[in-house]
Amino acid sequence: MRRVSTTELGRYLLTGQLNRRGCLHIRPPRVSAIAAFRQTNPSRTFSNQIETKSTASTPPPANVIPLRKQLKDDAKALKATGKKKKKKADNQTVPGWELTVGIEIHAQLNTARKLFSPAATSFNDKPNSHVALFDVAMPGSQPLFQPETLIPAVRAALVLDCTIQPVSRFDRKHYFHWDQPAGYQITQYYHPFARDGRIVLRARDGIAPEDGDSVEIGIKQVQMEQDTAKTTAQPGDVHWLDFNRVGLPLVEIITLPQIHHPATAAALVRKVQMLLAAVDACVSGMEAGGLRADVNVSVRGMDEGGGDLATVPLGTRTEIKNLSSFKAVEDAIIAERDRQIAVLEAGGVVEGETRGWSLGSTETRRLRGKEGEVDYRYMPDPDIGPVVIGEDLVGHLASSLGVLPDAEIDELVGTYGLSAKDALSLMTLDDGARVEYFYNVLDALEDRLGLVGDVKSDQRHALLAANWCLHELGKLTELSSDLGMTADGECRVPSADLAAILSHLHRREITARVAKELLWGVFRGEISAGGVTQTVDASNLWFKELSEQEYEELADQVVEGEDKVLAEFLRFKQGKAKVFPQGKLMFLVGKMMRAGTEQRMDPASAERVLRARLENVYLPKEEAK
Numbered sequence: 001m002r003r004v005s006t007t008e009l010g011r012y013l014l015t016g017q018l019n020r021r022g023c024l025h026i027r028p029p030r031v032s033a034i035a036a037f038r039q040t041n042p043s044r045t046f047s048n049q050i051e052t053k054s055t056a057s058t059p060p061p062a063n064v065i066p067l068r069k070q071l072k073d074d075a076k077a078l079k080a081t082g083k084k085k086k087k088k089a090d091n092q093t094v095p096g097w098e099l100t101v102g103i104e105i106h107a108q109l110n111t112a113r114k115l116f117s118p119a120a121t122s123f124n125d126k127p128n129s130h131v132a133l134f135d136v137a138m139p140g141s142q143p144l145f146q147p148e149t150l151i152p153a154v155r156a157a158l159v160l161d162c163t164i165q166p167v168s169r170f171d172r173k174h175y176f177h178w179d180q181p182a183g184y185q186i187t188q189y190y191h192p193f194a195r196d197g198r199i200v201l202r203a204r205d206g207i208a209p210e211d212g213d214s215v216e217i218g219i220k221q222v223q224m225e226q227d228t229a230k231t232t233a234q235p236g237d238v239h240w241l242d243f244n245r246v247g248l249p250l251v252e253i254i255t256l257p258q259i260h261h262p263a264t265a266a267a268l269v270r271k272v273q274m275l276l277a278a279v280d281a282c283v284s285g286m287e288a289g290g291l292r293a294d295v296n297v298s299v300r301g302m303d304e305g306g307g308d309l310a311t312v313p314l315g316t317r318t319e320i321k322n323l324s325s326f327k328a329v330e331d332a333i334i335a336e337r338d339r340q341i342a343v344l345e346a347g348g349v350v351e352g353e354t355r356g357w358s359l360g361s362t363e364t365r366r367l368r369g370k371e372g373e374v375d376y377r378y379m380p381d382p383d384i385g386p387v388v389i390g391e392d393l394v395g396h397l398a399s400s401l402g403v404l405p406d407a408e409i410d411e412l413v414g415t416y417g418l419s420a421k422d423a424l425s426l427m428t429l430d431d432g433a434r435v436e437y438f439y440n441v442l443d444a445l446e447d448r449l450g451l452v453g454d455v456k457s458d459q460r461h462a463l464l465a466a467n468w469c470l471h472e473l474g475k476l477t478e479l480s481s482d483l484g485m486t487a488d489g490e491c492r493v494p495s496a497d498l499a500a501i502l503s504h505l506h507r508r509e510i511t512a513r514v515a516k517e518l519l520w521g522v523f524r525g526e527i528s529a530g531g532v533t534q535t536v537d538a539s540n541l542w543f544k545e546l547s548e549q550e551y552e553e554l555a556d557q558v559v560e561g562e563d564k565v566l567a568e569f570l571r572f573k574q575g576k577a578k579v580f581p582q583g584k585l586m587f588l589v590g591k592m593m594r595a596g597t598e599q600r601m602d603p604a605s606a607e608r609v610l611r612a613r614l615e616n617v618y619l620p621k622e623e624a625k
């Protein structure tokens, strides 16, 4: 890490990327790039982060409910209504009807300053401590466009395959609400900075099975706009307003109405989040409140137009605003689709409306009639000149996007042996920070195992690290509070400590059970950072495995009196049973594990010895013929 001067800053704005804390950094090389980097840089320092004097700090906004809590509340509410959750496969289509969805995604851009004022972007700082006069519409204040906000915006548009417009403009969209002091939002309505993109979703992204192997959804446009102030409701109809958020730069990504299944809509939002995170365009994901989605829903009857939908116009859309989880996107669409179908089947008409959705509910609710173009009284903002984006900037940013999620998943699957589902989870969890944590753990683990420069030969250690970063760490959050994961991939269990635990486990120096206890110890703060090995030493937790002979003695002991079980193995050996009785073998292994000293036994060794005894000792050779 090093500090840069202001003159260097301009250079790094173009060569580097803005990291999630609003500081500048060059995206660390990852996956394949990491391997190549290691070969040429044996010291393997990835500390290519460059700090600015920005006061910007890490999200999340304080009042956002963590996703896991949302899901739990969701499940509870569902249980309370006594309704059973339908399986995905059941609820993606309704016979006789076609669903159409278009999505608007608002993402907070990763910048150090607001869109039209030099006030710092901040999330955890004291409320109302980063507010310029313009942000609260003081009479006489003027917008000062901050060109650096274009960098993450253009990156976002490029990763969505959009065409960047050489000239774009800002417009005023009028509405009156306490969170918008000017009485209008500055957005790009007539001339957005990017148009005509596309996003390809594959089966592994979690699209509905009805969409087959992959589906392409068009992006109509991407526009820059201002965020509103943050409102926190207090008892007694009191609302607190934090103007730190007002004027933060957002991109609004608008898809074409080309989505026809609820799961595909959720997959699209998840993929947009992954893509924006991959190019560091976005501050944080849905879990932390940096990404919000509005879904527009309509339905068409299949029998209209005699079954040829091409001639039938789309149904009237309703819009469900402010969805803050992938699950909410899918559930709200299903509920709204079913509501519209019920209205139409009863002979009614669907009204254009803005509707709301609460977590755990099963119905959308009307908020207001849909505002139209006229209501907003759009007009070009007379105080802001056109934005001119040069081809050189676009070319440079396009060539420095880094490793994109599809390639990264391929790498996690192909090189490290993860399943596609696990790779996707790893990349999505904690708004993308979990995979950073995995790379940190992997780095430290390879250091400990001395695997520098030889990363391709055997990837068992990588798979071990991935499983623990995903599943064992996941168990901690199920039972306790937050992991405290930060955007650069560190949490309450420092990556170096998990690597220490895994290095001992990988070398079979401790058992899996001890490894899990150590993980809990670090998580609860009972083991100090860097103290894993000392704890194993001090508590005498090293794995002193039984000798081959001791295993054999235990095996003989547990097989005693198990004639019926032995008979089953014999039937298999004699070809009378087609399937090896693995269940029975594991039953005997379990017995062995209980009979012996657990800290000195490895189930894999117990199984190996038992198999050998079965083969060579317990089953009579002559009868096997």
Ligand SMILES: Nc1ncnc2c1ncn2[C@@H]1O[C@H](COP(=O)(O)OP(=O)(O)OP(=O)(O)O)[C@@H](O)[C@H]1O
Binding pocket: 100, 101, 102, 103, 104, 254, 255, 256, 257, 258, 294, 296, 297, 298, 314, 315, 316, 317, 319, 371
């Ligand atoms: N009949 C329809 N059914 C479903 N979706 C539709 C339909 N018509 C348009 N859409 C989708 O509605 C969205 C419209 O978003 P857009 O931002 O252009 O307008 P808006 O919702 O009026 O604006 P805002 O909500 O920002 O004030 C797009 O995603 C589009 O694909």
Ligand SMILES: [Mg+2]
Binding pocket: 104, 252, 254
């Ligand atoms: Mg919109």
Ligand SMILES: [Mg+2]
Binding pocket: 104, 294, 319
């Ligand atoms: Mg809208």
